[in-house]
Amino acid sequence: MGAPDASPFVIKVMMLLKMAGIPYREAQGNPLKAPKKMLPFIVDSGETIADSTFIRLHIERKYGIDFDAGLSAEQRGIAWAIERMCEDHLYFAMLESRWLDRAIFKQGVGTMFKILPAPMRPVAKIMLRRANRARLIGHGIGRHTRTDIAALALRDLDSLAAILGEKPYIMGDKPCSADAFGFGIVTSILTPSLDTPLRSAMRRKPNLVAYRDRLTRQYFPDLACR
Numbered sequence: 001m002g003a004p005d006a007s008p009f010v011i012k013v014m015m016l017l018k019m020a021g022i023p024y025r026e027a028q029g030n031p032l033k034a035p036k037k038m039l040p041f042i043v044d045s046g047e048t049i050a051d052s053t054f055i056r057l058h059i060e061r062k063y064g065i066d067f068d069a070g071l072s073a074e075q076r077g078i079a080w081a082i083e084r085m086c087e088d089h090l091y092f093a094m095l096e097s098r099w100l101d102r103a104i105f106k107q108g109v110g111t112m113f114k115i116l117p118a119p120m121r122p123v124a125k126i127m128l129r130r131a132n133r134a135r136l137i138g139h140g141i142g143r144h145t146r147t148d149i150a151a152l153a154l155r156d157l158d159s160l161a162a163i164l165g166e167k168p169y170i171m172g173d174k175p176c177s178a179d180a181f182g183f184g185i186v187t188s189i190l191t192p193s194l195d196t197p198l199r200s201a202m203r204r205k206p207n208l209v210a211y212r213d214r215l216t217r218q219y220f221p222d223l224a225c226r
């Protein structure tokens with residue numbers, strides 16, 4: 001859909017591997033067959049690691065990488081808090097619009113069911129939309145109206161834009177752990193094919209758009225920025 005992957009968590013792991021300089025091969029994943037019934041997971045020399053943050057910890061431990069090298073303890077805490085805001089709050093606002101807003105679903109994730117045989121698609125769509133509704137209710141954000149969810153997400157966008165400011169990366173002159181999902185969520189929300197209110201709001205943040213363009217050129221040079 002114009003981003004390196006449809007899932008910001010998959011993009012996060014691609015970014016972490018690129019930042020660590022570890023070559024990898026991508027494979028089409030099926031959440032139903034994934035260890036935690038979610039993507040991403042990786043297989044590293046026969047060892048399976050599921051969940052983007054556990055993958056980060058695995059890379060740090062096994063390959064002796066410190067994604068936050070050069071940051072103070074306070075800055076590491078801030079980087080973690082920014083990542084949590086994006087993963088555990090802003091992501092869910094995006095999930096709500098992608099899956100539950102019918103028009104946006106049709107333009108976006110609804111088009112990804114072509115990998116299934118045609119007769120299975122309608123049932124799969126209903127099941128996955130139901131599963132995501134349940135996930136959003138379980139999270140809590142799905143209990144609010146769409147307008148209220150947008151208001152909460154806008155606070156996240158304002159915060160992220162203010163924290164980034166004119167810096168090239170979230171925590172300064174060097175990319176760190178927070179940039180992996182930071183880039184993942186910014187590029188996902190700016191996905192050209194999805195005309196969401198969240199995307200319109202982010203397009204009004206020139207520093208976030210420039211951040212997406214800059215990191216796309218740096219890490220995914222094959223993808224043309226739109």
Ligand SMILES: N[C@@H](CCC(=O)N[C@@H](CS)C(=O)NCC(=O)O)C(=O)O
Binds near residue numbers: 031053
């Ligand atoms: N905490 C997980 C979240 C991953 C996640 O939410 N993955 C979504 C795709 S963006 C997924 O696989 N959803 C399938 C489902 O909910 O059934 C991580 O960091 O990897």
